[in-house]
Amino acid sequence: MRSVLLRFTFLTLLITSNSFLFAQNDAIQKKLDSLKAKDDLGSWIIERLDYVSINPEQRFAYLMESQQLFWRKPKTYEEHYIFLDLLNNQGYYQLLDGNILGAIKSYEDAYAYYLKNKISGYEIVEYTLKPLSNNYTRIGDYERALYMQLLSVKFLIKIKDKPENIAAVYSNIAISYQSMGNLAAAEKHINAGLKLVGTNSQLNIILTNILAEVLVDQQAYLQAEKLIENNIQKQKKVTVTTAYWLMGSYTTAGKINKALNKLKRAENYLHKALGILDKYYNGTRLREKANILTHLGTIKLLEKDPLAAIDYFNQTLFTLKITDRNAKVNNHKIYGDNMLIDAFRERAEAYLQLKNPNEAYQNIKRALLSADKIRNEFGDDRTKERLQGNLKTIAEKGIEICFNLYQKIKDPSLLNEILTLAEQTKARTLLDQINRNQNLGSVNKKDSLFIRKQALERAIVYNEKQEIEGRTNKVSIATAALKYDLALVDKKIKQKYQQFNADYNSLPIDKVLAAMPNQKTIVYFFGSKAIYLIDIEKRKVNNVIKLNNAKSIKLAIKAYTNTYFQLGPNAMINAPKAFYAASNKIYQSILGGIELPKNEAVMIVPDDVLGYISFDGLITDQRYRPSISNWPFLIKNNHITYAFSLKTLVANKMESTGANFSGLFVTHQKNSNQPLKAVEDEAHAIEKTIEGDFLFNEEVTTSALNRAFEQSRVLHISTHAYLSGNNQEPTLDLDQEKLFLFELSAKKYSPSLVVLSACRTADGLLANGEGIISLSRGFNAIGTPATIAGLWNVNDVTAAKIISSFYLHLVNGKSSGEALHQAKIDWLNNPQNNSSLYLPYYWDNLILMGNDQVIPLSKATDWKLIIGITGGILILAILAWLTKIYLKPSTSLP
Secondary structure, three states, rough: OOHHHHHHHHHHHHHHOOOOOOHHHHHHHHHHHHHHHHOOOOHHHHHHHHHHOOOOHHHHHHHHHHHHHOOOOOHHHHHHHHHHHHHHHHHHHHHHHHOHHHHHHHHHHHHHHHHHOOOOOOOOOHHHHHHHHHHHHHHHHHHHHHHHHHHHEEEEOOOOOOOOHHHHHHHHHHHHHHHOOOHHHHHHHHHHHHHHOOOOOHHHHHHHHHHHHHHOOOOOOHHHHHHHHHHHHHHOOOOOOOOHHHHHHHHHHHHHHHHHHOHHHHHHHHHHOOOOOOOOOOOOHHHHHHHHHHHHHHHHHHHOOOHHHHHHHHHHHHHHHOOOOOOOOOHHHHHOOHHHHHEEEEHHHHHOOOOOOOHHHHHHHHHHHHHHHHHOOOOOHHHHHHHHHHHHHHHHHHHHHHHHHHHOOEEEEEEHHHHHHHOOOOOOOHHHHHHHHHHHOOOOOOOOHHHOOOOOOOOHHHHHHHHHOOOOOOOOOHHHHHHHHHHHHHHHHHOHHHHOOHHHOOOHHHHHHHHHOEEEEEEEEOOOOOEEEEEEEEEEEEEEEEOOHHHHHHHHHHHHHHHHHHOHHHHHOOOOHHHHHHHHHHHHHHOOOOOOOOOOOOEEEEOOOHHHHHHHHEEEEOOOOOHHOOEEHHHOOOOEEOOOOHHHHOOOOOOOOEOOOOOOOOEOOOOOOEEOOOHHHHHHHHHHHOOOEEHHHHHHHHHHHHHHHHEEEEEEOEEEEEOOOOEEEEEEEOOOOOEEHHHHHHOHHHHHEEEOOOOOOOOOOOEOOOEEOOOHHHHHHHHEEEEEEEOOOOHHHHHHHHHHHHHHHHHHOOOOHHHHHHHHHHHHOOOOOOOOHHHHHHHHEEEEEEOOOOOOOOEEHHHHHHHHHHHHHHHHHEEEEEEHHHOOOOOOOO
């Protein structure tokens, strides 16, 4: 039906035929006015589409204003059908114009319109879902791309579409999985597609191209080379229809040979691919052309020919409409696109080869700018976390450039640049969550958008909980659908409420420094090649130290944390001297070059595996001492606190309106009535110290926790914690319920401090470029300025005593960080039953993450003392009364 029109429109653009002459503007306007007078909206849209298809570049704006000129909404089935064509054309032409985010919006609108108006018979997969998923792939949003692709397969199978159409979608699914690093799933879907098509079909060629790229990722280079050579041999006859697939094979062959370091052969293949584009698709297929040009540029980099490389990268940027013909970059034209990120990153390498670090750094900043524009489009936090990992290598290159420049010219502004780049790789998603949740408290929650958002979030949480608890394995697609809908709702919220569009990461670093506490701060950047220690003092970057052996330090830290902490205390107990040496080695490698002011507070912003270490227990002196309590632990010199990033620390300073203390205690092990005496002792000790509300066992529910969260100044949770499911989701065991990290949601009010008195509540999976995804982090995201949490499993009795001591110092006016510091010092100073209990495994698992502040709490009423004093006074009063009676002088009778 009308899809024939859409195919014709696309084909017209594809062959760029300018042989047709259309009437002048006034002629088309008269025709449109005539159709409007007849109230023929469908034909009116078709006329505009035809007019644009003849010269889309010049008439693009004309196409985009169509809806504004509608005199009414579509009514009939045919008008709905044609309007859907308009939306899809707008998406297509916006992509050609370089506006990938605009294209995504048009395709999203098209899909929403299709669902709303139930336009049966429309080829929704071909003209909406497929290009939409491809655009998601282009910006790296593979979660949404996969959802669209899986939806497409389901739809095509339902309508019993041609096997080759289903195979085509399988090829796209494979690309998404490959891009996410799930090569097994990619190969599975390639094979599923190959089963549906003939050996010599075009789709067999496409799928084989993708399989060859998967083999490259698996480092099976020779197998990949053989496969792609065979694929090229199949494609003898080249036509305007088949040329595109041969171009794809040549491009893949070029990438494979580049990986094999056969650079001339790779270059030859890529030029063949470029020749096909110039011959058959001149002026179109611009993204494919840009991709090939970038690969040619990287080959020139490998050949140490930076000028030739820059020429190719400039051609890429010109093709993507970022530069003019003089290769001048217009930063305002930079949009979010992985291809742009690659071009700017490689361009930076070329300028480094030319010994031009300043221009190299400008290109690094442009790559990160494009990445930020992509990031703002992402709906799923896990997608953002993956992007952060990819961007860390770019930030590392930028830091290296700035560091080397600083060594030469000593410009202090370069130190701030290094800190800015380091902050871009830390807890960005957490910062988004903090600010998003703060904004939610300032808007009208009765707005239907927020009601819809809340309903979707609850449904997602329910599905994820069902899946992680193993109750079903059929909710993944349903959850993906909910997340897709949630992303669209979030977009509408951003359109309606401007505060949700703020770029929180754009806060200048000097303003961040000005808002920080005036104390020594060390920010780490843990790169693949080097580690950078950013030394901040008096709210100013004082120095940056570079450690070149990042890989060996990382391996040493992993071995240290696993051997001596994650696997229990035995290694530490059995070989204290070996532990002493290992701890001092870690100290020397990550802190040896920094001068720490004695007896002062120090804040650490860790990165990568450093997030698994508590610095308090590090040994500062090489000379071994047999007496463990006399070991030179860092805690004896400084009190240490931590932050996820400087920007999250500054952003999360909301003051609690809570009344006092709330404690939630689960004193029984799972499926056992045997009480955990240590937890009971902890609760009773706190009760003697602080006035507050105490809940036990069956009283500890998710709803009770949520109430306590909003009503407390300090929230204490003492229960079991662990990592659940395939994704190692941080989990709290609340007697009869489980609370997963993803269930934590924004509240209007939050406590100043959450104490997670359970094992491994600061532990979780490490997201590269983002940090450890832990329960501690989750509470920070929903508004808690600070948390105290545990890094490893520890003896309950020890933890209970340290927590009790912590509250004693907190209620007596010390800040939360000082109180925890003093509680650990008390443990080291007090006599213990066994000298092994002085080992850091027992006393050093709890860390304060976030704002270190004094928190006013009411001391517990000492009823025994009051009763004792009252009783004493009463006894004294009785004695006085009795004395008065018996000692009263007697009166004699006359």
